[in-house]
Amino acid sequence: MAAALVLPFAAAQAPAPAQPTATTAPATIRNIVWHSDRHVAIWVNSPAMGAPIQVRLLLARDWNTAPNAKFPVLYMLDGLRATDDNSGWIAETGAVDFFADKNVTAVLPVGGQASFYSDWLESDNGKNYKWETFLTKELPPLLESQWRATGTRGIAGLSMGGTAAMFLSARNSDFAKFAASYSGFLTTTSTGMPQAIRLAMIDAGGFDAAAMWGPPDSPQWEEHDPVYLADRLKGQSLYISSGTGASGKHDEGSEIPGVTPNMFGMGLETLSLITSQNFVSKLHELRIPATVKYRSAGTHTWPYWDFELRQSWPQAAAALGVPAAKPECAVGGAIAGVTAGNGWLGDCLTGEYRVPGGVAQDFLHGRVFFTPEAGAHPVAGRIGGGYQAAAGPHGALGLPIGGETPLPDGRGRYQPFQHGSLYWTPETGAQMVGGAILAEWGRQGYEGGPAKYPVGPEVRTPHRDGAVQSFEGGPFYFSPATGAHRVEGLILGKYAELGFENSWLGFPVAPEVPLKDFGRYSGFEGGNIYWSPLSGAWAVRNGPVMDAWRDAGFENGRLGFPISDEFAVPGGVQQNFQHGAITVRDNRAEVR
Structure with a gap:
């Protein structure tokens, strides 16, 4: 047949x-x-x-x-x-x-x-x-x-x-x-x-x-x-x-x-x-x-x-050239107590092995880590993936000090580690937050605040001593001299247009502040960015223009909000405002 x-x-x-x-x-x-x-x-x-x-x-x-x-x-x-x-x-x-x-x-x-x-x-x-x-x-x-x-x-x-x-x-x-x-x-x-x-x-x-x-x-x-x-x-x-x-x-x-x-x-x-x-x-x-x-x-x-x-x-x-079956393994001590209460981990895949600061053991659906100070905690799923992406126990997070926990908004989950935390949502993936950025994010209300969830890892700024981490509500910038501050919305757009921290603005030095007529501003090392619905977003450099505008009452004075960046004119520079302009020649400012 x-x-x-x-x-x-x-x-x-x-x-x-x-x-x-x-x-x-x-x-x-x-x-x-x-x-x-x-x-x-x-x-x-x-x-x-x-x-x-x-x-x-x-x-x-x-x-x-x-x-x-x-x-x-x-x-x-x-x-x-x-x-x-x-x-x-x-x-x-x-x-x-x-x-x-x-x-x-x-x-x-x-x-x-x-x-x-x-x-x-x-x-x-x-x-x-x-x-x-x-x-x-x-x-x-x-x-x-x-x-x-x-x-x-x-x-x-x-x-x-x-x-x-x-x-x-x-x-x-x-x-x-x-x-x-x-x-x-x-x-x-x-x-x-x-x-x-x-x-x-x-x-x-x-x-x-x-x-x-x-x-x-x-x-x-x-x-x-x-x-x-x-x-x-x-x-x-x-x-x-x-x-x-x-x-x-x-x-x-x-x-x-x-x-x-x-x-x-x-x-x-x-x-x-x-x-x-x-x-x-x-x-x-x-x-x-x-x-x-x-x-x-x-x-x-x-x-x-x-x-x-x-x-x-x-x-x-x-x-x-590999064995068809896994080797025998056993579970004991504090790790056994964790697996008994978390049956979803499945069978052990390895015996216990040493990691920096503690021990670990691998299971079908995750790993369990133990330290004498924090005890044993499982790390698994997408947060386990985020932990691996951050170099796991060999990386900046250290070992877990608590279990994975759902967050109050019903959207995300997080797990704390010795030197930071991992946050996860279906839209953002698992992201590590630590140090000064974690502290400032926490001050603003964590995921319940205006920044919402992190959407990327913290990365070093390439040309300045600092770091940046992106969040749904705008990135946090950090430098040792300025601390951690968030930049958002159209002010962030202007900051990007000028070159972020590599521009004359440098790093942010303060959080965004509300102003009259629904306006807002953010302070930076080299000046400020101002925004309002009628004027748009513009940067004002520290120095003669800023001083003259201050003396005129900033946005509350007769000039109002800026409507341009500083630009060159014969013999000096000028910046336009809603109701006038400031011109600087020979380091002397003229308001008109």
Whole structure:
């Protein structure tokens, strides 16, 4: 019966695969968002694609306990309907929890809808797909230099990603030690396959298969056909699986036994089975060993791929040189008391290990830290990610001194640490606040005050001795000489226009103050910025103009608010006000 399902394929000599597009500039990281202490999203500037590509990393189990260690990586590729916001492995399966106790870093590219993770001949539908170059040439050096990856790699994928896992491994010698296809289409040139792929790509985003590999008789189709490339997989650990398309335990049943209403899923899985059998036949012909799992039922859906990930793991672990199971661990002392009251932490992943000022232990859904002074406290979730972004126990925050707590507004959460606090909302993420900025923010009412929540970390000002941290209601600026003060609204806009602290204004020296007619002003080292609804925002420099305006009664006097910045005139400078002007020549001010 199985033999009757095998489609014919040409027995031609396998073509030499074209090499991925060469790039000269290295890939760089554009942005990093931590979702937990070992789940991180990075956006990588890809020179080949000319765009930032999101990659999710599920960091190895011993990432925290062995900070100098490097780990193998396992690429997990998505299917034809990949989205640009998250990996399907994260959104649709239990991959995050599954990899939590595995000592590899899982690398999950995000995006690539209908791309087959290949280098396309032409751009199409607004996408410049150069995925093979990105995955095999641009991303590995970045992972090895900045994310503690070794050169030991595996690659697995579902559907479209299963096809790519096999041809990427074959086309790039020594790239992967393990390659797995879960319901992949493992011939691309067999009778009817180019047409089937073309229709599937149109359905999944309106993409043109000819832009990918040219017309069906183009050599590019054979150069991406796992069957034609099979001889290049010698020495790799291979895993191939597929269902039959018949209704299984994860499918909706119908009145007809073995048939599910998901006809599309049935058809795709049947096609996967047929093409996988073609590929396996070629491997047998070449005497290349492979693990082959044909399930008796199951359609083209996520629950079966989640199952195959787990079923193939022992083989992947052996190929990547890591244990398949986590080591034994136990929980005791004060940490045991915390875990007893916080069952959501799950099983331990490690034993206790020392961190600066205390000890820590990693669990399925977070970490627990202990100090003799503050006791034991869990750190987890997005706040755990924010803690990791701030270098965790090795960073400026120190160790936790309390648990995570919801805030009165019902929107945010916070957790206190030895040297600051972490605040989180869905809109702002987890941000650290400490030192003088935390004290001034607290004086203004914390998140309940006008500044609201922090939206970024505190950063050093590049050219002056100070720091700035952005909040929803305006940034706080700090310098040792001036302390911490917030600048907001249109006054902030004017401050930005003039060059922030690098301008003649310098750092703010006082909070914003209300004035008559709904006006406001903020004081700075070199002068003030004034604003009112009728006059707009303008800066007045300390010196003769400011002194003359003061003597005239500031905005309450006959001149009113400024309506311009200071500007040059013959022999001096001038600044205009609502009802007059001040001109300075030879350091003497004239009010008119």
